[in-house]
Structure formats: structure tokens, C-alpha cells
Amino acid sequence: MKINMSMEKINNYLLNLCFFLIMLSISITLIDVKIARVSFFVACYISVFGVLIDKKNYKKFVKILPIPLLILGLSKIIWFYYFYNNAPDINLNTNYIQAGKRIIFCSIIIAYLLANLRNTNLNKKIIVFSVILSFIFSTIFAIYQIKIGLPRVELNTQATGAAYMYSCITLLLISYCLISAKKTISYIILSIIFLISFFIIIQTGTRTAIIFHPILFLILVFYASGRKVRLILSLSSIMITIAVGLFFKTEIxxxxxxxxxxxxxxxxxxxxxxxxxxxxxxxxxxxxxxxxxxxxxxxxxxxxxxxxxxxxxxxxxxxxxxxxxxxxxNEIVDTLSLQGILGAIIVIFFYISMLVKSFREKNPMLLSVILCLIAYGLTEVIFVSREMSILFSLMILSALLLNRKEKIEE
Known part of the structure; x- marks a missing residue:
């Protein structure tokens, strides 16, 4: 009995520590890449250990495991060992095998937290608070970089990746606001968030993000809001886009x-x-x-x-x-050229399965993340980048945790 109580305490300690590290990683991922990365990987090892010692939840863990994400990670590792297993100078640090490991770790963390983390209002507030902190910290850092005269806002990475990650964080936050907003002031704040984010993205000079960020915002507005709110927000977003366009006419x-x-x-x-x-x-x-x-x-x-x-x-x-x-x-072209037709099918399967899941579960947060992955994957290989693969995976986790439908514990 004492052993069982002790193991339960250990499980709870590991779970809370993993959750804290993930929230820390989300909060600072665009301002301190090193700490965010270390927090993420420590959380990975904790989640693996937590799964191994929590035998009574094995079936629940396996049932919740995000199979499309797991297959995506495995495909990259299988490709690597298939083509490099007999190579005399095999390099285990290549971007592709590391990407596969990160994606697999992310799938384990997602299943571990979904299987064990209680669905409480407090936990949801902590997740939202972490995303808000990430938005605030990265916005302040971006404004600082503008003030000191950097030609392009880079945050703590490079300009293109910064634009894609900042856009994803912002759109997930906006998606949550859309389904949570109950007063007029909430929609005003939402519009201000979009205005600020569009301003920062223009400062990164990343054309794909400048084009797609307002388009994805409009898609989410149409998907997640009522007819009256949809009309108001659509008109306001169009007006904001035009106003920002006129303000940055020279740059555009x-x-x-x-x-x-x-x-x-x-x-x-x-x-x-x-x-x-x-x-x-x-x-x-x-x-x-x-x-x-x-x-x-x-x-x-x-x-x-x-x-x-x-x-x-x-x-x-x-x-x-x-x-x-x-x-x-380009995510698809890069995958076709290395992993062939089967690899590309796996990527497309991942996209479609996440889209279907977001619509089936009425999850605009997840929809925002997968739309960013698809749109920005047209001109970038998201999962090869260490920072982007971690950030987008954490956004998928946040979207799933925020949208859980089971009874909320107080």
C-alpha cells in the first residue's frame, strides 16, 4: 500500500514537472532558444520515464498516442537508417534523424499529458497564460529589434522561422479568444492582437507570412465565430490589413x-x-x-x-x-526527393488527419496550427528546423489540451 502511494506521488511529481517545463518552453521559445530547448528535452525524458513506470495507464496511453505524428517521426528515422545504415561515416546528428526523434518525443509527451493531466480550469488557464506570455515576450523583443535598427526582425532565430512561429502562436491565441470571447471588449482585444502581430510579421520581411497571416486569420474568424461577430471581425480585419498596407506602403x-x-x-x-x-x-x-x-x-x-x-x-x-x-x-518537394512517394503520402496523411480531427472535434486552435504548417510548408521545411519542429509540436499539444471535452474537474 505504501509503495503504491509512493509511486503515485512520484507519478504526480513527474507529471507536474513535465507540464511546468512544457509551459516554460512555450513561454520563452522565441526569446531564449537554449533554455526553451533544454526544458523541452528534459520534459521529453520525464514523459518517457513517466510512461514506463505508470503501468496501469499503458492502454490509455497507447489509445491516446497521436499516430499520424508518430508515423511522421518514424518515417524520417526509417529513411535515415535505410540509406545510411551501411555508410562508413554515418552522422547521427543529421537534421533529418534528429527531426524524427523530436517528432516522436512530441507524440509521447502529447499522449502522456493527455492521459494523465487533469482537465481543470486551472490547467487550461496556465496553458493560455503561457501562450499569452510567449506572445508578449516575443512582441516586446521584436519591438526592441526594430528600435535598434535591425533590417529584419529575427527574434532569437532567423527572420523566416521567426515569422512562421510568431504567426502560429498568435493565431492559436486568437483562435482561443474567438471561442472564449463573450463581451465586445474581447473582440476589440482580439483585433488589437491581430494588428500587432501583422505589424511584427511585416517587420520580419517574410513574404509568405505577410500574405498568409491575414488569410489564415480570416479563415479562423469564419470557422470559429457566429454570423454577426464573423461579419464585424472580417470587416475589421480587412480594414486593419488595408490600414497596415497603407502605413507600410513603401516597404510593401x-x-x-x-x-x-x-x-x-x-x-x-x-x-x-x-x-x-x-x-x-x-x-x-x-x-x-x-x-x-x-x-x-x-x-x-x-x-x-x-x-x-x-x-x-x-x-x-x-x-x-x-x-x-x-x-x-518546400515540405512536400523535400520529402519527395528524399523519402520518395511513401514519405510524401505520410506527410499528406498527417496534414489531412489533423485537419479532420480539428473539424470533427470543433477545435479552431488545432486548425490554426495545421493551417500554418500547410501554408508555411510551401516555402519552408518546418520539421527539419529544430526550433520550428519543437514550437509547432508544442502548439499542437496546447491546442489538444485546451479543447478537451471531458468533464472539467474543479
Whole structure:
């Protein structure tokens, strides 16, 4: 009896410590990457240990385990060992195997907390508070970077990743506000959050986020609010977008001109001269060529060789080779070129399953995260990035915890 009581105390201690570390990681992930990362991985090991010693909850844990996320992580590890198992200089620190491990750890944490964390108002308030802190801290840090004259807001990573992660955090917070708001002041605050976030995202100079952030906001407004509120928020968001556009007219025109110039450079040089947008076009073309050569997958070295052969044979898209050993700035193209058709099917299965889950469970928070993953995955490989894979996984966890429908314990 005493042993059982002691084990129960240990389980509760591990659970609370894991929950605290996850909330800490969410709160500071964009201002102190190192502490956020350490907190996340310590929470990972705690959750694994917690699962192993809590034998009575094995069935519940397995039932809750997010299979699509787990399969996504496993696919990257299986790909790595299939192509590199007999390699003489195997590098276990490659981005792809580490990405697979992080995703698997995230699936374990999600199942561990969903299976054991009580569905209380206090716990939900702690999660919301952590997301709010993340938004406030990153916004203040971004304003500081603007004030000291950085050309692009980077937060504590690089500008592109900062824009995508900041957008995801903001949209999850807005989604929660949409289903929780009961007074007019709540909708005013919600509009202010969108205004601030759009301003910060413009300061990152990330075109994909500048385009998709207001679009995703409108989608969430239409999905999560009533007809009257939907009309008011839609009109206000359109007005805010236009107002911000007019305020940053010079910067936006400059971005449009830069985009046109980069397209012209790409067309005139046949993709042999590098530019931000042109290099992406080159990578996607060369990546698809590599996929056609190896539809069931290839190693990084094989992909590079195939892409190089393509650029020499066609005398085009040489700019793709700059990033060929990193990633191809598109989740699907990158996966096709390395993991082949099966890998791409797994990614698409993950997207669809999360979309279906968000609609079936009426979870706008989860919808906000998966829409960000899909939209920003068009020009980035989210899960290869250590910071982005952790942040987006934590946002999935937050969305699931906030939307639990079972009876709330007081």
C-alpha cells in the first residue's frame, strides 16, 4: 500500500514537472532558444520515464498516442537508417534523424499529458497564460529589434522561422479568444492582437507570412465565430490589413519590386543566379527531377548528385545546389526527393488527419496550427528546423489540451 502511494506521488511529481517545463518552453521559445530547448528535452525524458513506470495507464496511453505524428517521426528515422545504415561515416546528428526523434518525443509527451493531466480550469488557464506570455515576450523583443535598427526582425532565430512561429502562436491565441470571447471588449482585444502581430510579421520581411497571416486569420474568424461577430471581425480585419498596407506602403512596394526583380533574374538566368525566390524555384525544379529519378527515395548525397546532373544537363537551376545538402524549402518537394512517394503520402496523411480531427472535434486552435504548417510548408521545411519542429509540436499539444471535452474537474 505504501509503495503504491509512493509511486503515485512520484507519478504526480513527474507529471507536474513535465507540464511546468512544457509551459516554460512555450513561454520563452522565441526569446531564449537554449533554455526553451533544454526544458523541452528534459520534459521529453520525464514523459518517457513517466510512461514506463505508470503501468496501469499503458492502454490509455497507447489509445491516446497521436499516430499520424508518430508515423511522421518514424518515417524520417526509417529513411535515415535505410540509406545510411551501411555508410562508413554515418552522422547521427543529421537534421533529418534528429527531426524524427523530436517528432516522436512530441507524440509521447502529447499522449502522456493527455492521459494523465487533469482537465481543470486551472490547467487550461496556465496553458493560455503561457501562450499569452510567449506572445508578449516575443512582441516586446521584436519591438526592441526594430528600435535598434535591425533590417529584419529575427527574434532569437532567423527572420523566416521567426515569422512562421510568431504567426502560429498568435493565431492559436486568437483562435482561443474567438471561442472564449463573450463581451465586445474581447473582440476589440482580439483585433488589437491581430494588428500587432501583422505589424511584427511585416517587420520580419517574410513574404509568405505577410500574405498568409491575414488569410489564415480570416479563415479562423469564419470557422470559429457566429454570423454577426464573423461579419464585424472580417470587416475589421480587412480594414486593419488595408490600414497596415497603407502605413507600410513603401516597404510593401519595395517587396513587390524585389519579388518582380527576383522573378526576372530567375527567368533571364534560367535559375543559374541565386535570389531568395529564384533559388526556391530552382530547388523545386531540381528536387522534382531528383524524385523522378528515385521515386522511392534517395540519400542526401544521391539527391545532390541527381540535382547536379540535372543542372549540368539542362544548363539551368544551378542556384538549387546551394541548398541541396540542407533542404529544398518546400515540405512536400523535400520529402519527395528524399523519402520518395511513401514519405510524401505520410506527410499528406498527417496534414489531412489533423485537419479532420480539428473539424470533427470543433477545435479552431488545432486548425490554426495545421493551417500554418500547410501554408508555411510551401516555402519552408518546418520539421527539419529544430526550433520550428519543437514550437509547432508544442502548439499542437496546447491546442489538444485546451479543447478537451471531458468533464472539467474543479
Amino acid at each position: 512596394i519595395e517587396k513587390i519590386n524585389t519579388t518582380n526583380n527576383e522573378i526576372a533574374i530567375y527567368e533571364n538566368s534560367r535559375g543559374n543566379e541565386g535570389s531568395s525566390l529564384g533559388a526556391r524555384f530552382s530547388m523545386w525544379n531540381a528536387g522534382m527531377y531528383s524524385f523522378y529519378q528515385s521515386p522511392m527515395g534517395a540519400s542526401l548525397e544521391q539527391r545532390y548528385s541527381q540535382m547536379k546532373s540535372y543542372t549540368e544537363k539542362e544548363n539551368k537551376d544551378r542556384a538549387a545546389l546551394i541548398f541541396a545538402n540542407i533542404h529544398l524549402h
